[in-house]
Amino acid sequence: xxxxxxxxxxxxxxxxxxxxxxxxxxxxxxxxxxxxxxxxxxxxxxxxxxxxxxxxxxxxxxxxxxxxxxxxxxxxxxxxxxxxxxxxxxxxxxxxxxxxxxxxxxxxxxxxxxxxxxxxxxxxxxxxxxxxxxxxxxxxxxxxxxxxxxxxxxxxxxxxxxxxxxxxxxxxxxxxxxxxxxxxxxxxxxxxxxxxxxxxxxxxxxxxxxxxxxxxxxxxxxxxxxxxxxxxxxxxxxxx
Amino acid sequence: xxxxxxxxxxxxxxxxxxxxxxxxxxxxxxxxxxxxxxxxxxxxxxxxxxxxxxxxxxxxxxxxxxxxxxxxxxxxxxxxxxxxxxxxxxxxxxxxxxxxxxxxxxxxxxxxxxxxxxxxxxxxxxxxxxxxxxxxxxxxxxxxxxxxxxxxxxxxxxxxxxxxxxxxxxxxxxxxxxxxxxxxxxxxxxxxxxxxxxxxxxxxxxxxxxxxxxxxxxxxxxxxxxxxxxxxxxxxxxxx
DNA sequence: AGCTCTATGTCGTGC
DNA sequence: GCACGACGTAGAGCT
Numbered sequence: 001x002x003x004x005x006x007x008x009x010x011x012x013x014x015x016x017x018x019x020x021x022x023x024x025x026x027x028x029x030x031x032x033x034x035x036x037x038x039x040x041x042x043x044x045x046x047x048x049x050x051x052x053x054x055x056x057x058x059x060x061x062x063x064x065x066x067x068x069x070x071x072x073x074x075x076x077x078x079x080x081x082x083x084x085x086x087x088x089x090x091x092x093x094x095x096x097x098x099x100x101x102x103x104x105x106x107x108x109x110x111x112x113x114x115x116x117x118x119x120x121x122x123x124x125x126x127x128x129x130x131x132x133x134x135x136x137x138x139x140x141x142x143x144x145x146x147x148x149x150x151x152x153x154x155x156x157x158x159x160x161x162x163x164x165x166x167x168x169x170x171x172x173x174x175x176x177x178x179x180x181x182x183x184x185x186x187x188x189x190x191x192x193x194x195x196x197x198x199x200x201x202x203x204x205x206x207x208x209x210x211x212x213x214x215x216x217x218x219x220x221x222x223x224x225x226x227x228x229x230x231x232x233x234x235x236x237x238x239x240x
Numbered sequence: 241x242x243x244x245x246x247x248x249x250x251x252x253x254x255x256x257x258x259x260x261x262x263x264x265x266x267x268x269x270x271x272x273x274x275x276x277x278x279x280x281x282x283x284x285x286x287x288x289x290x291x292x293x294x295x296x297x298x299x300x301x302x303x304x305x306x307x308x309x310x311x312x313x314x315x316x317x318x319x320x321x322x323x324x325x326x327x328x329x330x331x332x333x334x335x336x337x338x339x340x341x342x343x344x345x346x347x348x349x350x351x352x353x354x355x356x357x358x359x360x361x362x363x364x365x366x367x368x369x370x371x372x373x374x375x376x377x378x379x380x381x382x383x384x385x386x387x388x389x390x391x392x393x394x395x396x397x398x399x400x401x402x403x404x405x406x407x408x409x410x411x412x413x414x415x416x417x418x419x420x421x422x423x424x425x426x427x428x429x430x431x432x433x434x435x436x437x438x439x440x441x442x443x444x445x446x447x448x449x450x451x452x453x454x455x456x457x458x459x460x461x462x463x464x465x466x467x468x469x470x471x472x473x474x475x476x477x478x479x480x
Numbered sequence: 481a482g483c484t485c486t487a488t489g490t491c492g493t494g495c
Numbered sequence: 496g497c498a499c500g501a502c503g504t505a506g507a508g509c510t
Binding site: 277279280281282283309312313314315333336338391398419421422423455456457 | 497
């Protein structure tokens with residue numbers, strides 16, 4: 001399934017890579033290369049040793065020395081390989097004008113393998129879990145709060161949780177499972193304003209930001225807008 | 241500089257990887273593995289063939305069949321390798337509670353190489369370029385607009401460009417080099433509100449969103465908030 | 481270290 | 496297919 005070449009000629013590397021891709025395999029090429037990307041932005045990668053990963057879905061990743069993100073990448077286009085002048089792996093970005101071109105002077109190592117699909121990966125602990133948690137125990141948000149709907153539509157977007165507080169006042173809740181930034185405060189304010197407009201002119205609408213924490217500036221923005229903050233962590237059961 | 245092993249024993253792979261890392265090299269391991277991540281969220285990768293890239297800065301990337309983003313990753317911690325029970329490459333996330341553990345049943349291919357630094361990469365066509373462009377020719381935003389400051393601080397965050405229009409009215413400009421979403425409108429509204437509060441109570445403050453395009457909902461939100469939109473593309477010279 | 485914001489963000493979801 | 500918002504966002508720039 002997995003096979004490799006050490007120091008292949010460029011012609012051999014070209015055949016190796018295109019055969020592997022035709023077989024639905026992922027290909028890793030390591031060697032000195034330069035690259036350019038042209039699309040929404042422009043990117044130039046000066047000569048240096050990098051790894052190119054060509055996935056079966058025709059995603060190209062060019063990785064250098066550091067960082068989680070590739071130095072250059074392309075996806076959603078058609079990939080071509082050509083060994084006429086160096087080994088050129090190129091991706092024309094399909095509908096977008098994005099184009100990536102990687103040119104290897106030499107290939108030190110080539111590996112092809114049959115990678116597992118993304119559905120072998122499961123994730124938990126996301127905002128969806130936080131929502132489940134507060135719906136199961138609405139008092140976490142505020143004693144007496146009762147949810148009426150989730151993802152309620154407003155002209156300004158969907159409110160995460162919509163309900164009423166102990167006094168029967170309408171409440172819009174915005175959930176964040178990370179420390180909340182100013183954008184979360186203005187997002188909530190947008191919803192509250194839209195709800196006030198949508199309901200009767202004299203309708204009172206409260207807004208509560210639910211998150212494990214807020215930044216200082218965010219706390220101030222909430223206060224200025226008359227919005228509340230309720231501390232709830234996504235995981236632990238000792239909320240509020 | 242670049243060297244490889246084909247189908248090494250796990251002990252050999254361990255020695256290969258730790259030696260290479262000690263020499264400041266990047267290491268690629270391909271083979272059947274499973275992995276778990278525990279931190280801000282949880283992630284489980286069922287058994288399957290993947291590529292692990294261990295960069296010299298101790299970033300770990302686990303890539304499967306598709307997508308630009310790794311199936312799992314870790315950075316900012318200490319990486320350890322151990323071949324006692326499978327080949328385990330683990331990263332304790334340092335200050336964060338993030339921990340990634342990858343366990344290989346076998347290693348089909350191992351490659352070590354000396355990757356080029358990120359400073360070999362240059363980028364252009366970003367929002368910074370758009371800012372330069374409108375500062376060089378402020379009439380692109382609106383005839384008569386005159387910039388007074390960039391990144392002006394307000395209690396709600398930094399205004400991209402701050403100036404006055406042809407009538408002398410204060411203007412806050414928010415730049416986007418992509419099609420603008422509702423979040424851009426509320427970001428601009430935050431700044432305008434903060435400026436009105438900061439300046440005299442009777443101060444008039446206008447807000448202009450500068451972007452190549454806006455979505456329909458964004459256009460409506462701008463109108464409701466009394467904010468303007470000015471179409472300027474990051475690249476082409478035919479603005480306004 | 482903390483905070484704010486950009487990004488070729490990418491990715492999922494709902495229309 | 497477009498739009499919208501979350502993301503273990505990552506990464507840069509500034510205080």
